[in-house]
Amino acid sequence: MSRLDSFISRMQSQRAVLNHIKDTSMVAADGVILEIGLGNGRTYDHIRELFPTNRIIAFDRAVGSHPHSTPPEADLVLGDIRETIRQFAGKDVAFAHADIGTAYPERDAQTLTWLPQSVAAALVSGGIAASGLPLDHSALEPLPLPAGAEPGRTYFYRKR
Ligand code: SAM
DSSP states (O other): OOHHHHHHHHHHHHHHHHHHHHHTTOSOTTOOEEEEOOTTSHHHHHHHHHOTTSOEEEEESSOOSOGGGOOOGGGEEESOHHHHGGGGTTSOEEEEEEOOOOSOHHHHHHHTTTHHHHHHHHEEEEEEEEESSOOOOTTEEEOOOOTTOOBTTBEEEEEO
16 A cells, blocks of 8 residues: 555544544533644644534644644643643543654654553543554543544544
């Protein structure tokens, strides 16, 4: 599979999971959503469309998003997510979407030393996580992927 095919498959899988979370009403209308890895703001924009009543707090090292999909300043948390996400432990987050995989195994392995527990700590019981990297944590129950999402491209959990 070419890198282009791989990228398209990842994007389709990401969208399928996000749409499924919306279609099955997994996120309370007033629940806080974390967008972990704002990047260009594409998934932020999609999540904003799907969940118009929810506050979406986005994380990245610096703002690199398109002006049309840049969150208001009050909903932007800048810096190393490993550090900045700690303040959300116990905050009863309804949904966390993490998109900080790099396709460099050694970098992703480093991220996986802190991301699963950080997401688990932020979510309310019953809260939902979707991630491009696997979130292996005893508090996170893997959920079946919806049609259109390819295993290994995206991961999907509910907090026990
Ligand atoms: N979801 C975005 C979109 O649809 O446009 C793409 C996100 S991009 C793949 C990953 C982003 O996560 C990058 O902008 C990168 O700067 C950020 N990132 C990765 N690891 C990070 C860390 N430890 N702290 C802060 N930002 C990080």
